[in-house]
Amino acid sequence: MNSNFSRDNLKTIIDSSSNLSINQIRRMLNNMSAPEIAHALESSPPEQRNLLFSLLKTEEEGDVLFELGEEIQQDLVSNISNEELAEAVKEMELDEIVDILQNLPLERMENILANMSNVDRKRIEMGLTFPDDTAGGLLNTDVISVRPDNSIKEVISYLREQGDLPENTDKIFVVNNDNEYLGEILISQIITSDPMIIVREIMETSVFPLDVALEDNEVATIFERNDLISSPVIDNNGKLIGRITIDDVVDVIREDADQNLLGMAGVAEDTFAPPGRAAKSRVFWLSMNLITAFIAASTINIFKDALDQIVYLAVLMPIVASMGGVAATQTLTIVLRGLTLEQINMSNIKWLFKRELAVSILNGIVLSVLVGLITYIWLNELTLAILIAFALVINLISSVLAGILVPLILRKINQDPAIGGSVIVTTVTDVIGFLSFLGLATIYLI
Amino acid sequence: MNSNFSRDNLKTIIDSSSNLSINQIRRMLNNMSAPEIAHALESSPPEQRNLLFSLLKTEEEGDVLFELGEEIQQDLVSNISNEELAEAVKEMELDEIVDILQNLPLERMENILANMSNVDRKRIEMGLTFPDDTAGGLLNTDVISVRPDNSIKEVISYLREQGDLPENTDKIFVVNNDNEYLGEILISQIITSDPMIIVREIMETSVFPLDVALEDNEVATIFERNDLISSPVIDNNGKLIGRITIDDVVDVIREDADQNLLGMAGVAEDTFAPPGRAAKSRVFWLSMNLITAFIAASTINIFKDALDQIVYLAVLMPIVASMGGVAATQTLTIVLRGLTLEQINMSNIKWLFKRELAVSILNGIVLSVLVGLITYIWLNELTLAILIAFALVINLISSVLAGILVPLILRKINQDPAIGGSVIVTTVTDVIGFLSFLGLATIYLI
Numbered sequence: 006m007n008s009n010f011s012r013d014n015l016k017t018i019i020d021s022s023s024n025l026s027i028n029q030i031r032r033m034l035n036n037m038s039a040p041e042i043a044h045a046l047e048s049s050p051p052e053q054r055n056l057l058f059s060l061l062k063t064e065e066e067g068d069v070l071f072e073l074g075e076e077i078q079q080d081l082v083s084n085i086s087n088e089e090l091a092e093a094v095k096e097m098e099l100d101e102i103v104d105i106l107q108n109l110p111l112e113r114m115e116n117i118l119a120n121m122s123n124v125d126r127k128r129i130e131m132g133l134t135f136p137d138d139t140a141g142g143l144l145n146t147d148v149i150s151v152r153p154d155n156s157i158k159e160v161i162s163y164l165r166e167q168g169d170l171p172e173n174t175d176k177i178f179v180v181n182n183d184n185e186y187l188g189e190i191l192i193s194q195i196i197t198s199d200p201m202i203i204v205r206e207i208m209e210t211s212v213f214p215l216d217v218a219l220e221d222n223e224v225a226t227i228f229e230r231n232d233l234i235s236s237p238v239i240d241n242n243g244k245l246i247g248r249i250t251i252d253d254v255v256d257v258i259r260e261d262a263d264q265n266l267l268g269m270a271g272v273a274e275d276t277f278a279p280p281g282r283a284a285k286s287r288v289f290w291l292s293m294n295l296i297t298a299f300i301a302a303s304t305i306n307i308f309k310d311a312l313d314q315i316v317y318l319a320v321l322m323p324i325v326a327s328m329g330g331v332a333a334t335q336t337l338t339i340v341l342r343g344l345t346l347e348q349i350n351m352s353n354i355k356w357l358f359k360r361e362l363a364v365s366i367l368n369g370i371v372l373s374v375l376v377g378l379i380t381y382i383w384l385n386e387l388t389l390a391i392l393i394a395f396a397l398v399i400n401l402i403s404s405v406l407a408g409i410l411v412p413l414i415l416r417k418i419n420q421d422p423a424i425g426g427s428v429i430v431t432t433v434t435d436v437i438g439f440l441s442f443l444g445l446a447t448i449y450l451i
Numbered sequence: 452m453n454s455n456f457s458r459d460n461l462k463t464i465i466d467s468s469s470n471l472s473i474n475q476i477r478r479m480l481n482n483m484s485a486p487e488i489a490h491a492l493e494s495s496p497p498e499q500r501n502l503l504f505s506l507l508k509t510e511e512e513g514d515v516l517f518e519l520g521e522e523i524q525q526d527l528v529s530n531i532s533n534e535e536l537a538e539a540v541k542e543m544e545l546d547e548i549v550d551i552l553q554n555l556p557l558e559r560m561e562n563i564l565a566n567m568s569n570v571d572r573k574r575i576e577m578g579l580t581f582p583d584d585t586a587g588g589l590l591n592t593d594v595i596s597v598r599p600d601n602s603i604k605e606v607i608s609y610l611r612e613q614g615d616l617p618e619n620t621d622k623i624f625v626v627n628n629d630n631e632y633l634g635e636i637l638i639s640q641i642i643t644s645d646p647m648i649i650v651r652e653i654m655e656t657s658v659f660p661l662d663v664a665l666e667d668n669e670v671a672t673i674f675e676r677n678d679l680i681s682s683p684v685i686d687n688n689g690k691l692i693g694r695i696t697i698d699d700v701v702d703v704i705r706e707d708a709d710q711n712l713l714g715m716a717g718v719a720e721d722t723f724a725p726p727g728r729a730a731k732s733r734v735f736w737l738s739m740n741l742i743t744a745f746i747a748a749s750t751i752n753i754f755k756d757a758l759d760q761i762v763y764l765a766v767l768m769p770i771v772a773s774m775g776g777v778a779a780t781q782t783l784t785i786v787l788r789g790l791t792l793e794q795i796n797m798s799n800i801k802w803l804f805k806r807e808l809a810v811s812i813l814n815g816i817v818l819s820v821l822v823g824l825i826t827y828i829w830l831n832e833l834t835l836a837i838l839i840a841f842a843l844v845i846n847l848i849s850s851v852l853a854g855i856l857v858p859l860i861l862r863k864i865n866q867d868p869a870i871g872g873s874v875i876v877t878t879v880t881d882v883i884g885f886l887s888f889l890g891l892a893t894i895y896l897i
Binding site for chain 1: 490496620640676680700713715716730749781787789796802807822
């Protein structure tokens with residue numbers, strides 16, 4: 006693959022495919038890798054996307070489908086026939102086929118499996134039994150394994166017989182006669198070792214294989230912490246059933262990051278989703294926010310009399326609420342990041358809580374002096390200026406509680422703390438902001 | 452590395468290192484990989500972190516320092532002597548040494564370089580000339596290169612002479628006598644090829660090497676799009692100067708995702724930063740928000756008379772503002788994600804804009820009916836209920852403009868659109884929310 010050249014192609018195709026002839030586009034697609042074509046599809050509105058996909062060769066469709074996000078993948082798959090799909094996935098790796106087939110309606114999936122060879126079908130049916138977000142969902146069965154009593158010379162001639170090794174083969178695995186995992190040897194070690202040496206003598210046995218049920222983000226962490234290219238996967242009985250490679254792990258890392266970012270804002274859709282689907286994905290958190298906004302409004306309603314007497318209260322109250330919201334989102338983000346990276350636990354959460362409290366007091370003092378000064382200069386009302394300063398300190402301190410407790414509680418009740426956490430957190434700071442400011446005003450001004 | 456065992460260690464050390472004896476902790480650290488130790492340090496408050504670091508062997512310190520975030524790295528480096536640091540980095544890869552040295556005060560850096568061998572110093576000085584966030588900042592010089600007229604047999608005996616190959620060596624590079632890059636061969640291909648074949652005949656020449664000045668996120672994209680393990684890097688003259696490996700690219704991907712998430716909330720600090728530093732990192736966007744909150748307040752101030760006459764306006768106005776803020780953040784997030792993934796460009800931005808408009812109208816109708824109904828049921832004021840519904844539609848439509856234009860403008864003026872974008876965007880929706888609701892009320896109710 007010629008990266009520079011195909012990158013240019015990619016730009017051209019995304020920017021102006023409407024101005025190109027069908028043949029020009031087809032030629033360009035031929036020069037692009039599957040992930041690049043997938044990127045072009047994800048960067049295209051639905052209509053153009055369908056056109057581009059229809060120009061692909063059947064044997065390329067499978068690889069491209071695998072690289073796509075779930076939503077776009079399902080859209081495109083629903084437009085092609087069972088025969089074409091079976092043809093398209095024929096040459097793919099197990100985890101990739103499974104990734105595509107598992108989203109199909111049961112009947113379609115069975116129809117496609119029925120048209121495959123016995124060996125392929127059994128392999129895929131095994132793959133389909135693993136949950137998508139576990140090591141099992143990422144594994145390929147294209148492992149090369151040798152016996153501990155083989156010599157390096159025997160290993161090399163065995164590898165020569167294989168011809169091309171599977172992609173990203175940095176190591177081969179050592180198993181016993183029952184296919185139980187014993188150890189591994191790097192390809193680079195095979196090439197540099199004395200051919201007479203026996204596998205047992207140089208195999209690495211200190212690396213633990215991945216359990217098939219391990220969660221995919223745990224797999225990603227193990228790859229990162231140990232700089233792995235590939236890792237063996239074993240079943241409950243210690244038998245080698247496949248391997249996971251770094252390219253699939255990189256996809257897991259990207260998707261996790263993507264979900265964190267989107268989750269915070271309460272969206273879950275691809276960039277060029279059609280309007281109806283996008284509206285549906287967002288309306289839930291908008292509705293939640295509507296409820297919480299009415300909760301905040303009914304807090305204000307308690308202080309109708311105060312607002313009736315001093316109109317400046319209405320003018321100033323959103324300031325206290327909004328500052329608390331920003332501070333709470335900052336704390337929330339730090340906690341979410343710490344939870345995602347598994348940095349936060351029972352022993353350091355107290356330290357974190359005290360630190361956040363100290364931060365809110367430090368920034369609270371600076372900002373409340375500022376807010377008081379600006380208010381006094383603007384409206385020339387000393388008591389009001391002092392009250393808003395105090396209310397701000399109260400709200401910034403409560404923002405710490407919200408920013409730390411909300412994600413921890415969400416996680417405790419098995420909800421993703423990244424999703425919608427900010428709507429809940431800002432409700433708390435809105436309510437406490439209005440309560441503290443209007444409450445103080447009622448006590449000292451009315 | 453025994454991942455399961457050291458993962459347990461990691462948990463124990465993070466959860467309860469205060470209850471363990473120094474010797475117990477030291478034993479555990481000995482069983483952990485550098486990234487795992489780094490994770491333990493990043494999960495520890497400053498005091499405990501310094502203790503853990505002080506227990507490391509000098510030869511491990513370098514690898515651990517490299518794995519740490521910049522801030523923690525600098526803290527720890529400032530506590531160790533020049534001699535210890537020089538010793539710690541001695542065995543490291545070029546990109547790793549450079550990563551640590553480039554953050555040192557000039558005098559310290561020169562002192563350490565002066566104590567190195569001539570060869571090491573020159574190599575590191577070259578590394579230091581590349582900006583941190585380019586291919587040059589990621590490259591290692593541990594490349595293995597051969598000539599096109601070598602036979603595979605010669606290549607294999609050359610590799611055997613080398614003994615252990617550098618980590619993540621999946622391919623070696625082919626260069627001419629001037630060290631200009633010509634092509635590459637996979638290690639797995641060397642092992643499976645006929646030893647009599649000449650390198651020229653089987654080398655891959657269609658892969659473009661990375662330019663040393665390429666930005667690091669472009670490097671990550673190329674690795675992802677082509678499922679690479681390693682890639683050659685060339686200078687302006689086409690000479691091979693090093694290679695980049697996937698483990699460093701994974702770090703780039705993680706850091707980019709981290710910055711996107713943190714940037715949205717206007718924080719930039721590690722999870723366990725001391726209070727003073729954390730407060731400083733957050734006060735800027737809090738202050739920005741203070742300014743924008745006063746802008747919103749002065750918008751409200753325009754409608755003092757209306758608020759004076761109808762107190763319910765004050766009760767309801769935050770609802771319109773808050774709904775617009777959530778909708779704008781949703782649009783902003785989709786645009787930011789699209790920009791980060793390079794999915795958005797001049798030709799599809801129009802489609803995206805129309806889609807967002809359609810979404811805001813669809814959700815606007817649903818939500819404004821809801822908001823109107825709730826208001827009418829709650830306060831029994833028909834006109835007010837109709838007005839807030841209309842104001843909400845106006846604000847949701849304007850949230851689309853803000854959510855799309857703000858990040859595009861920020862990027863146009865070379866600012867990171869992820870940082871602080873949400874503060875600006877919610878200011879727009881606050882102001883327009885107050886303007887539309889209070890404005891409509893002034894026209895129809897006063």
